[in-house]
Amino acid sequence: MRLKNVPGCRERIADSEYVVPEESLQDLAGKWKEGFADPGELHIEIGMGKGRFIHEMALLHPDINYIGIEKYSAVLLRAVEKMEADPKDNLKFIRMDAEIIDTVFASGEVDRIYLNFSDPWPKDRHAKRRLPSREFLARYDKILKSDGCVEFKTDNRVLFDWAVEQLEDSGWKADVITYDLHADENLMKGNVMTEYEEKFSGMGNPICKYVISRV
Numbered sequence: 729m730r731l732k733n734v735p736g737c738r739e740r741i742a743d744s745e746y747v748v749p750e751e752s753l754q755d756l757a758g759k760w761k762e763g764f765a766d767p768g769e770l771h772i773e774i775g776m777g778k779g780r781f782i783h784e785m786a787l788l789h790p791d792i793n794y795i796g797i798e799k800y801s802a803v804l805l806r807a808v809e810k811m812e813a814d815p816k817d818n819l820k821f822i823r824m825d826a827e828i829i830d831t832v833f834a835s836g837e838v839d840r841i842y843l844n845f846s847d848p849w850p851k852d853r854h855a856k857r858r859l860p861s862r863e864f865l866a867r868y869d870k871i872l873k874s875d876g877c878v879e880f881k882t883d884n885r886v887l888f889d890w891a892v893e894q895l896e897d898s899g900w901k902a903d904v905i906t907y908d909l910h911a912d913e914n915l916m917k918g919n920v921m922t923e924y925e926e927k928f929s930g931m932g933n934p935i936c937k938y939v940i941s942r943v
Contacts, residue, residue: 746815748822765817766818768818769793772842773796774842776798777807777922780923781842782819783811794819795821798823843860846860858891861891865898879939882935883928885907888936901942908935911934
């Protein structure tokens with residue numbers, strides 16, 4: 729989810745108390761829970777967009793600590809504005825490229841990872857950039873606890889089918905898999921929608937979801 733350039737957004741983000749300074753990221757590996765009032769579980773969303781999903785999750789689960797990761801400053805600014813209007817003590821933001829995620833979090837530090845409506849990177853030469861790729865699964869393997877999991881939602885069936893194929897011989901298995909999330913009453917319990925999920929489901933597009941863990 730990219731937005732046009734917003735003048736001054738980098739400066740606003742750098743000055744925000746809700747965004748972890750980029751220069752301190754790698755010094756915090758293994759210490760993230762120390763920055764929250766309650767040393768509960770640590771959940772992260774990669775590619776959080778404007779922050780609707782993770783902001784609502786932080787509201788619904790005050791005993792869990794959340795970190796939202798977004799690469800684009802103009803998009804992250806929207807999440808910052810949500811926090812300014814409705815602060816959450818159990819939520820922080822990081823502006824970074826997810827490719828370095830295994831240097832920012834220590835081994836076994838994260839309990840759960842959310843991937844919501846990730847960029848499909850449709851060209852084959854960009855496949856390694858897709859967040860459900862084998863390359864990223866290897867990074868998640870490093871930072872997740874042994875019983876940790878990854879949740880992925882998308883309306884892009886081509887991307888989802890490809891993501892499921894990535895699980896083969898990767899050391900991961902699907903604990904939950906659906907090709908029509910909103911038609912599953914049990915899976916919809918506690919489901920928090922993103923901006924894209926609301927838009928695409930409203931258009932009648934089925935939402936696919938998996939929850940995966942290590943074999």
